[in-house]
Amino acid sequence: MLTAEQNRLLTDVAPGTPLHNYWKKQWIPALRSEALKPGGAPQKVELLCEKYVAFRGDDGKVGFLYETCPHRGISLALGRNEGNRLTCIFHGWSFDADGNCTRMPTEKDQSFCQKVKGQGFKVREGGGIVWAYLGEGQPPKFCDYAFTYLTREHARPRASYNEANWLQNVETLLDSAHIGLLHHDTTADASLPQAGLQLVTGNDTPKYTLEQRSYGMRSYSLRSSGSENDYLRVTEFVAPGTAFIGTTDAEAGFLIIVVPVNNTRSLQWYIYWDTRQPIDNNLPDFALLGTDDSDDNFAASRQGTPNYGQDREAMRASKSWSGVPGVIFEDYAVAESIPIVDRTREFLGSGDLAIVRLRRELMERIRQSEAGEDCLQAEASDYRALRALAEIIPTNTNIQEFTEQKLQDRKASFA
Ligand code: FES
Ligand SMILES: [Fe+2]
Incomplete structure (x- = not known):
């Protein structure tokens, strides 16, 4: 439970x-690189309750600007994209990719351009994503996750939006206890290649071990199968919105990033990568189930469908637990059901331990941010090395030692 103020x-x-x-203070994944064509249409981007526009000049360089023109405030998304400049169609003011004003046809004295500042933001591209730094001063070390070094052949970022506050989307990523319940239709499916997931079904009280890390937190959730094996899931959380989700050696690497668009809308990235084969050959089934073709918002056609198409007949006939088709949309239906959860009225139990620690971690980092302290610890963090695990292990294994060894092996064989 939180106080109203904490919530x-x-x-x-x-x-x-x-x-x-x-x-x-963070590098924020804003939109897919492929969404910006050289000389093509500028794209509107809303992040943190503020509006931006992104464009790619003919030279390939990406500009990321406030959406509104600093002259009289109309949208630069209407602008002309030519000559590596975005030009407002109202009175023709032009901006380069760094946000510098380079031309003002309405002014005799072009030196007025120099007075117009603060229109542009720093960007980087990596892993098929345009990342923006929206803060002041120098950006922190880039969060160079392993997939950011890969091309589209081996890394596939898919973006989508849901109409819920970012925090409940992040909480779901750390909430191992819901997997065997909300996602029962999937975890109980005996034909699944991820055999370990079936150990989740009917085993809804994982034991959490949580470790603080420079970048955030490592969460181990362990389920006993009652025989000689246990099922271990290790999630790496990078504050504030990134979680590496456990996969087996055979599966692609997988992480999810949640970004607040505004208080009741989130951008969610589902990112898959595999250095050993083309990623499209090794996408998990759930990644595409029920989604649109577009990787810029794969949930677009599902939004507005009441309860994401919850099938009451299938629920009554015990053919489906949630009635919602698809793992991703089960999470979305839950998140959107109450766009901002009232956390003053919760009863948190032992199954919510990771959620409690997550909130504490975020509150501490926000406090550090406000105090001017190092709230990211980016220099101390080896983002590139982060992986997660989903493993069947012998009962009584030392999970920390096992995880360290396994992560080393995985880094060596599967970049
Ligand atoms: S409003 Fe953009 S140039 Fe006038
Ligand atoms: Fe989920």
Whole structure:
């Protein structure tokens, strides 16, 4: 349970709030690189309750600007993209990819251009994503996750939006206890290649071991099968919104990043990577189930469908637990059911231990951010080395030692 004040601290991302300031200290995955064609249409991007526009010049360089023109405030998304400049169609002011104003046809004295500052933001591209730094001053070390070194052949980022506050989306990523319940239709499917997942079914009280890390937190959730084997899932959480989700050696690497668009809308990235084969040959079934073709918002056609098509007949006939088709949309239906959860009215139990620690970790980092302390610990963090695990292990295995060894092996054989 949180106080109303704590709940607001962790959910309100409007400009001026501590959460807004904290998020602005990070590199934020904003849109897919492929969404921006050289000389093509600029794209609107909303992040942290603020509006931006992104464009790619003919030279390939990406510009990331405030959406509104600093002259009289109309949208630069209407603008002309030519000559590596975005030009407002109202009075023709032009901006380069760094946000510098380079031309003002309405002014005799072009030196007025130099007075117009603060329109552009720093960007990087990696792993098929345009990452933006929306804060002031120098950005932190880039969060160079392993997939950011790969091309589209081996890394596939898929973006989508849901109409819920970012925090409940992140909480779901750390909530191992819901997997065997909400996602029962999938975990109970005996034909699944991920044999370990079946050990989740009917085993809904994982034992958590949580370790603080420079980047955030490592969460071990262990389920006993009652025989000689246990099922271990290790999730790596990178504050504030990234979680590496456990997979087996045979599966692709997988992480999810949650970004606040505004207080009741989230951008979610589902990112898969595999260095050993083309990623499209090794996408998990659930990744595409029920989704649109577009990787820029794969949930678009499902939004507005009441309860994501929950099938009451299938529920009554015990053919489906949630009635919602698809793992991803089960999570979305839950998140959107109450767009900002009232955490003053919760009863948290032992199955929610990871959630409690997650909130504590975020509150501490927000406090550090406000105090001007190092709230990211980016220099101390080896982002590139992060992996997660899903493994069947002999009962009584030392899970920390096992995990360290396994992560080393995986890094060596599967970059
Ligand atoms: S509003 Fe953009 S140039 Fe006037
Ligand atoms: Fe889930």
